[in-house]
Amino acid sequence: MLAIETKNLIKKFKEKTAVNGINLTVNQGELFALLGTNGAGKTTTIKMLSTLILPTAGEIKINGMDIRKDRQRIKAILNVSPQETAIAPNLSVKENLEFMAGVYQIPHKQEKITQLVKLFQLEEVLKQKAKTLSGGWQRKVSIALALINDPEILFLDEPTLGLDVIARKELWKIIESLKGKITVILTTHYMEEAESLSDRIGIMSAGNLVAVGTAQALMEQSGTQNFEDAFVKIATGGDLS
Amino acid sequence: MRTLNFAKRNFKEIMRDPLSIIFAVLLPLFLLFIFQQFHIPNQSYELQNFTPGILVFGFSFITLFTGMLVSKDRTTSLLIRLGISPMRPVEYILGYLLSVLPIIAIQNILFFILAVILGLKFSINLIFAMLASVLISLLFIAVGIIIGSLCSEKASSGISSIIVQLVCFTSGMYFPKEALGKVFATICEWLPFESCVTIIKEILNDRSETISARNIAVFSLYTTVFFVLAIVVFRQKMTSDNKA
Numbered sequence: 001m002l003a004i005e006t007k008n009l010i011k012k013f014k015e016k017t018a019v020n021g022i023n024l025t026v027n028q029g030e031l032f033a034l035l036g037t038n039g040a041g042k043t044t045t046i047k048m049l050s051t052l053i054l055p056t057a058g059e060i061k062i063n064g065m066d067i068r069k070d071r072q073r074i075k076a077i078l079n080v081s082p083q084e085t086a087i088a089p090n091l092s093v094k095e096n097l098e099f100m101a102g103v104y105q106i107p108h109k110q111e112k113i114t115q116l117v118k119l120f121q122l123e124e125v126l127k128q129k130a131k132t133l134s135g136g137w138q139r140k141v142s143i144a145l146a147l148i149n150d151p152e153i154l155f156l157d158e159p160t161l162g163l164d165v166i167a168r169k170e171l172w173k174i175i176e177s178l179k180g181k182i183t184v185i186l187t188t189h190y191m192e193e194a195e196s197l198s199d200r201i202g203i204m205s206a207g208n209l210v211a212v213g214t215a216q217a218l219m220e221q222s223g224t225q226n227f228e229d230a231f232v233k234i235a236t237g238g239d240l241s
Numbered sequence: 242m243r244t245l246n247f248a249k250r251n252f253k254e255i256m257r258d259p260l261s262i263i264f265a266v267l268l269p270l271f272l273l274f275i276f277q278q279f280h281i282p283n284q285s286y287e288l289q290n291f292t293p294g295i296l297v298f299g300f301s302f303i304t305l306f307t308g309m310l311v312s313k314d315r316t317t318s319l320l321i322r323l324g325i326s327p328m329r330p331v332e333y334i335l336g337y338l339l340s341v342l343p344i345i346a347i348q349n350i351l352f353f354i355l356a357v358i359l360g361l362k363f364s365i366n367l368i369f370a371m372l373a374s375v376l377i378s379l380l381f382i383a384v385g386i387i388i389g390s391l392c393s394e395k396a397s398s399g400i401s402s403i404i405v406q407l408v409c410f411t412s413g414m415y416f417p418k419e420a421l422g423k424v425f426a427t428i429c430e431w432l433p434f435e436s437c438v439t440i441i442k443e444i445l446n447d448r449s450e451t452i453s454a455r456n457i458a459v460f461s462l463y464t465t466v467f468f469v470l471a472i473v474v475f476r477q478k479m480t481s482d483n484k485a
Binding site for chain 1: 246258318321323324325328385
């Protein structure tokens, strides 16, 4: 079954077309990476898929449900870790988890929190105020918060942006552990991240989805030896290669 | 339940910022205390007249903290996370509103306790004045939500300071509105702050019948309009902040 299906998805902001007729399908349990240069339309696409903004035209189906008609039901089965960490700064890590559990009305919230604390190894920072955490810890907490409602679809918007290599590898391990269990849509600027984590990759350029496939298929399609060159060639239409 | 959960989080965020307590509670308490030590020969500074003014002055800081909290939530993207959740706009507004009500209750209780210690006569009217002031605080919360929805965190504190100044100069708490001439008095009458102070003052002094229709109309109109505006602006900003 398809987790996400879009048909001719368009988003315009006044005269500017941010997303220009995207047709995309993502399978359940798939880890799909969405790549593109700055302003390519990745974040706008994620915001539409995650119910934050409505499309100007086109269709979005999440687990077969229509984004316009079944908005509230869709909201219950997805979650997001935004580009910025989006945590309550003056609350401790535990209080942040309890707060989000309350937002989603999780029935056995202490059990769920304990499970997430274990998965993300948050014990040592549990009582620490979120604003005092390092960037790596904040990202971890942000993703943990996004898993509070056991989402069927998880959007990770540049989850490792600005992290050092060790913190990034730690997060990769966590993201890999989610593979197959839930559908993950990941946006990133790091080519190696997309290549090593994702099942398939979509490349966006100027609001269009210009290529979709595995990293290997995209390299073959572009006739390049490594994925970074493949991305540059596809995203620029060959202008920089 | 979601509303209460959100209100609880907001309350913690505000209370953990020590500046909130200093400005919203300690500063007005200090002013109430210190002005009574000067024995200023002016009716405005008599306890039964000055306490309601101090109360409304304290509310202007509620505007400041509500504004800063809303703008901070917008800039830290917490509202993106919540925007994707099943929370509805009305739950946000009620959550912000409920979170500051305990602070208003704390202000009310402490200001009146100090006033009684300083010599204000205790009566049942004091309780009625406290209840009326909770209603009046709604205006200041609504203004805070509007400011926080429209401005950045830094700008919110700046713009809210204008409200603090407007309360000082146009509420009649420090000097009668007629002291600066007819035009100034008319401006004070058509801004809501003088009506806010007058309503609390007259209830406190058992003169409810002297509250004018203008006082009630001005306060009700501003509160209703600002609340509707707060909901509309907040909803619009939640959408427009996400245009990227």
